[in-house]
Amino acid sequence: MASNDGTSLAEAASVGRQGWFHWVSSSMAHLAEVERRIMQSLKSKLVSQFVFLPRSQNRLWTISANSGNDRTPLVMIHGMAGGVGLWAQNIDSLCTKRPLHAFDLLGFGRSSRPKFSKKAELAENEFVESVEEWRREMQLDKMVLLGHSLGAFIASSYALKYPERIKHLILVDPWGFEEKPTDNESIPRWARVIITLVQPFNPLAIVRAAGPWGPGLVKKFRPDLKKKFSDLFDDDTIFEYIYHCNAQKPSGETAFKALSMSFGWAKHPMIQRVGQIHKSIPMTFIHGSESWISQDTSYRVKYIRKDSFVDVQVIDGAGHHVYADEPHAFNYLVDKLLDNLDSTKENEPSQSSPLADQEGLPCRKTELESVPITLST
Amino acid sequence: MNFSFSGCGFLGIYHVGVASCLKLNAPELLKDCHFSGASAGAILACCLISDCDLGESTKFVLRLATKARSHSLGPLHPSFDLVQIMEDALMEFLPANAYEIATGRLHISLTRVSDRKNVMVSEFSSNQELIQALMCSAFVPLYSGLVPPKFRGVRYIDGGLSDNIPILNNETITVSPFAGESDICPTDNSSNFIHVNLANTSMQCSMGNLYRLSRALFPPSPQILNDMCNHGFEDCSRYLHRNNFLTCKRHMSVRSFVMPIKLSEQDIEVVINNHRACAMDAESNEDCQECKNKVKRARLHKLPPSVVSAFQSACDSVNKGVTAYIHRHRSLRLISYCLVPWFLPLDIAYNFTLRFLKFLPSLPHNLHYCCREIIEVSRAVHTRIKQEDRHYTARFSCQLAITEVNFDNAQQPVSSLSGQNEPQPQPQPPLPVVRNFNIGFTVDFDTHVQDTAKSHHSEGKLDHIKISQIQLQSGISGQNTLVQTDPMHGFNVPCMQIFDTFDQCLRISNQMDSVLAYYYREENNRPCINFQEIFSLDNMELNIPSPENGLGSGTLNNISEISLDSLADAHPNLATELEELIENTLAISSDQAKEQ
Numbered sequence: 001m002a003s004n005d006g007t008s009l010a011e012a013a014s015v016g017r018q019g020w021f022h023w024v025s026s027s028m029a030h031l032a033e034v035e036r037r038i039m040q041s042l043k044s045k046l047v048s049q050f051v052f053l054p055r056s057q058n059r060l061w062t063i064s065a066n067s068g069n070d071r072t073p074l075v076m077i078h079g080m081a082g083g084v085g086l087w088a089q090n091i092d093s094l095c096t097k098r099p100l101h102a103f104d105l106l107g108f109g110r111s112s113r114p115k116f117s118k119k120a121e122l123a124e125n126e127f128v129e130s131v132e133e134w135r136r137e138m139q140l141d142k143m144v145l146l147g148h149s150l151g152a153f154i155a156s157s158y159a160l161k162y163p164e165r166i167k168h169l170i171l172v173d174p175w176g177f178e179e180k181p182t183d184n185e186s187i188p189r190w191a192r193v194i195i196t197l198v199q200p201f202n203p204l205a206i207v208r209a210a211g212p213w214g215p216g217l218v219k220k221f222r223p224d225l226k227k228k229f230s231d232l233f234d235d236d237t238i239f240e241y242i243y244h245c246n247a248q249k250p251s252g253e254t255a256f257k258a259l260s261m262s263f264g265w266a267k268h269p270m271i272q273r274v275g276q277i278h279k280s281i282p283m284t285f286i287h288g289s290e291s292w293i294s295q296d297t298s299y300r301v302k303y304i305r306k307d308s309f310v311d312v313q314v315i316d317g318a319g320h321h322v323y324a325d326e327p328h329a330f331n332y333l334v335d336k337l338l339d340n341l342d343s344t345k346e347n348e349p350s351q352s353s354p355l356a357d358q359e360g361l362p363c364r365k366t367e368l369e370s371v372p373i374t375l376s377t
Numbered sequence: 378m379n380f381s382f383s384g385c386g387f388l389g390i391y392h393v394g395v396a397s398c399l400k401l402n403a404p405e406l407l408k409d410c411h412f413s414g415a416s417a418g419a420i421l422a423c424c425l426i427s428d429c430d431l432g433e434s435t436k437f438v439l440r441l442a443t444k445a446r447s448h449s450l451g452p453l454h455p456s457f458d459l460v461q462i463m464e465d466a467l468m469e470f471l472p473a474n475a476y477e478i479a480t481g482r483l484h485i486s487l488t489r490v491s492d493r494k495n496v497m498v499s500e501f502s503s504n505q506e507l508i509q510a511l512m513c514s515a516f517v518p519l520y521s522g523l524v525p526p527k528f529r530g531v532r533y534i535d536g537g538l539s540d541n542i543p544i545l546n547n548e549t550i551t552v553s554p555f556a557g558e559s560d561i562c563p564t565d566n567s568s569n570f571i572h573v574n575l576a577n578t579s580m581q582c583s584m585g586n587l588y589r590l591s592r593a594l595f596p597p598s599p600q601i602l603n604d605m606c607n608h609g610f611e612d613c614s615r616y617l618h619r620n621n622f623l624t625c626k627r628h629m630s631v632r633s634f635v636m637p638i639k640l641s642e643q644d645i646e647v648v649i650n651n652h653r654a655c656a657m658d659a660e661s662n663e664d665c666q667e668c669k670n671k672v673k674r675a676r677l678h679k680l681p682p683s684v685v686s687a688f689q690s691a692c693d694s695v696n697k698g699v700t701a702y703i704h705r706h707r708s709l710r711l712i713s714y715c716l717v718p719w720f721l722p723l724d725i726a727y728n729f730t731l732r733f734l735k736f737l738p739s740l741p742h743n744l745h746y747c748c749r750e751i752i753e754v755s756r757a758v759h760t761r762i763k764q765e766d767r768h769y770t771a772r773f774s775c776q777l778a779i780t781e782v783n784f785d786n787a788q789q790p791v792s793s794l795s796g797q798n799e800p801q802p803q804p805q806p807p808l809p810v811v812r813n814f815n816i817g818f819t820v821d822f823d824t825h826v827q828d829t830a831k832s833h834h835s836e837g838k839l840d841h842i843k844i845s846q847i848q849l850q851s852g853i854s855g856q857n858t859l860v861q862t863d864p865m866h867g868f869n870v871p872c873m874q875i876f877d878t879f880d881q882c883l884r885i886s887n888q889m890d891s892v893l894a895y896y897y898r899e900e901n902n903r904p905c906i907n908f909q910e911i912f913s914l915d916n917m918e919l920n921i922p923s924p925e926n927g928l929g930s931g932t933l934n935n936i937s938e939i940s941l942d943s944l945a946d947a948h949p950n951l952a953t954e955l956e957e958l959i960e961n962t963l964a965i966s967s968d969q970a971k972e973q
Contacts (some may be wrong), residue, residue, distance in 0.1 A: 080570050149570065175570065191587050203571055221573040264569035290558040290563070292572075292581050316545070319558035319579065320572070 026247035065095035079149025083109030089327035107252025116255035163278035163353035176266035282309035288318030382418030382539030386593035389417030391554035394609025413484035415536035421638035432683025439691035455728035486536030495539035
């Protein structure tokens with residue numbers, strides 16, 4: 001697929017803005033400022049730094065909290081078009097008992113924005129290697145890896161390659177697991193023409209092309225974001241954050257485009273490879289009940305990985321951004337899970353993993369009261 | 378538990394599928410829940426709440442769709458009067474007491490034309506009013522007509538423009554025919570992460586949604602509508618199944634047994650959750666055959682026969698007849714297309730004449746409305762362009778300067794009034810002490826609204842005015858040389874206490890006629906009027922608070938002069954009034970000034 005050749009003029013302008021004319025009024029400084037505002041609203045003491053990756057000559061913007069603690073650290077990877085700021089409602093309550101690290105994925109947020117390969121395998125590998133290099137620089141031995149959406153795809157790919165570094169894999173509404181179905185839907189020709197025309201552009205090119213109207217565009221089309229973060233801010237901070245995250249040179253976005261094919265399906269769906277993930281790695285899926293990501297795939301993973309621990313949790317009333325829609329339920333769930341993890345002994349076999357596996361197949365445990373987490377003694 | 382149906386034009390057929398599934402599989406859910414909706418969703422919710430025959434409503438929607446498709450311009454053809462057809466149909470379908478059922482349970486989302494804000498309506502006094510509200514909610518500007526309909530004298534348009542899925546509380550089940558993050562919605566075979574959220578409706582940017590959007594106002598063929606209806610039915614039954622709403626009556630009784638135990642947690646939500654948990658347990662225990670059967674049956678359930686037959690007849694009517702025959706043959710179709718440009722103008726002209734004649738009686742009123750609206754809009758645009766944030770401020774200030782002369786007990790008022798001041802040098806002979814009091818207050822007046830002051834003037838209310846500061850100043854100047862020699866006895870109440878309240882100042886100025894009053898305009902043509910009034914306090918009872926030394930209230934027996942000074946006012950109306958007064962009083966005041 002000719003992926004990146006037809007980027008729009010506006011995008012080209014936004015990349016090469018050196019002169020006096022700025023079509024897109026965004027920069028790293030803007031982003032840093034908005035992020036500072038977001039982080040200010042948090043109570044915990046955060047250490048933020050650029051972690052330099054010596055081999056790839058990139059740097060990843062990292063936020064750490066409670067790093068002095070000697071429990072297994074929790075590492076959070078955000079999803080497509082996001083950044084560390086989106087964890088604002090989760091960091092405070094998740095970092096109390098253990099160290100927590102969150103970083104901007106390579107090509108997103110404040111991290112370096114390199115030119116990714118256009119081949120799906122290579123782009124995926126670049127992501128995975130950046131995570132591994134980051135881990136080495138952070139001197140973490142083992143970690144609990146939590147990924148959302150695209151982050152979950154990268155996390156599972158990482159687990160595939162470096163299983164010895166993973167203590168538990170938490171996949172929040174993972175993207176890229178499902179295979180593209182053979183569609184025989186009767187889509188009219190004009191719709192197909194539109195799709196074909198849009199195809200060569202980056203997914204968020206419109207936000208950049210809109211230039212000065214970009215922030216308004218985000219606000220207009222995603223008013224729900226404000227509601228999601230209304231506990232923390234009652235102004236437009238979150239819109240600004242999302243805008244500045246994505247208004248700059250599209251790097252991670254082009255990588256996502258390389259990973260995916262027509263309309264967001266993964267070129268190499270994880271479901272085909274998930275069986276190769278080492279048996280000893282326990283997995284927990286957390287879904288939002290209203291999300292468009294299919295839960296059925298997660299149950300299929302459970303079936304494929306019969307010998308290992310796979311748990312599927314559904315949080316009621318949450319959409320794709322589970323952690324922001326229902327932050328309390330999400331934090332409670334993850335916190336409980338990690339608590340149990342810490343209290344179990346290291347050398348226990350994986351089958352008797354911390355979460356008691358007592359779920360029937362498509363039966364949902366939705367309410368917090370019915371979440372089947374039991375403290376194993 | 379509430380249900381919220383999104384507005385979606387002709388895709389409302391999806392809601393019909395959902396509604397029939399709810400009626401079939403979970404009738405107990407519908408009993409006392411609230412419904413909300415916009416446009417088509419509101420109409421369907423109204424039908425559901427008043428227990429209309431769903432087969433009939435399906436038939437109606439299909440008839441409407443085929444009628445819209447039969448014209449060469451589709452639903453935009455002038456002979457297709459959507460509002461009128463819907464109104465008639467609702468009149469026919471709704472039971473006579475529909476408004477009673479709907480009041481308090483049906484919440485219709487509307488968009489007010491004047492400020493484009495969302496308004497929720499749930500009280501109806503008659504069926505007419507209910508239908509009018511539904512019509513307002515379904516009025517898509519330009520598509521349904523030009524002049525928006527009225528509900529209780531206010532013009533409203535489609536509620537879907539401001540809030541397409543009105544959410545009443547956390548326990549709201551949202552139903553939307555667009556794939557997205559709603560509770561009951563189709564699932565598209567798409568993995569696109571881009572989502573938009575328009576008027577509260579979450580939509581995935583998928584091909585399916587693109588198609589649906591295009592079909593919301595321009596209906597597809599009955600076959601496709603049938604598919605949509607089926608999807609609605611399936612999505613709903615899947616939702617019910619996943620959330621364990623498919624339970625048999627026996628389990629219901631088990632639930633009510635659990636209730637009193639958990640009620641102690643004082644939270645209704647907890648109770649509900651336990652209900653579900655209980656039902657779920659029962660299901661997983663698999664000891665209730667009846668329950669399992671019910672789930673099995675629900676999975677096998679199809680659309681109710683009345684709905685299916687409605688679809689069948691609609692499909693048949695499309696496939697039969699002369700027009701269908703014409704459309705089947707390519708050459709004839711070509712001819713019919715070629716003829717369209719010749720017939721269409723005539724057709725449009727004829728229909729517009731008909732419409733105009735119908736419209737004629739209400740023309741003046743509507744024209745008036747349109748003009749007013751245009752003026753309103755242009756004014757809004759004008760102010761927007763000017764970008765002037767007008768700020769109206771005014772300050773009313775009042776100053777009272779009182780001179781009191783006292784011979785006896787000079788120490789007492791001095792110490793009581795100015796504790797922190799250095800003690801007064803006490804002269805040996807009882808010299809009279811002259812005290813000057815300045816009482817002043819200012820009222821600040823601050824507004825963005827243009828005619829606040831006018832409204833105060835007409836209504837006589839002052840509650841918007843903030844009295845920001847009332848300052849009382851008192852100064853003592855005992856060193857002043859004395860003019861008066863008449864000793865005054867028995868009166869040592871501090872002067873300040875007489876006039877210490879704003880009320881008292883007002884009272885005096887209101888009750889008494891001034892001895893002297895004159896007004897003058899300030900120099901440089903500034904819109905500022907100064908006026909001076911002098912009151913005589915002779916023979917006037919004053920409520921003088923008694924100080925600690927037990928002295929009773931006394932009457933003033935000397936002539937004090939109170940001057941109300943420098944009231945600056947930016948009010949234009951007052952200025953003109955005062956100008957008249959000035960002209961009248963100018964002669965008198967100048968005479969008196971000469972005398973003085």
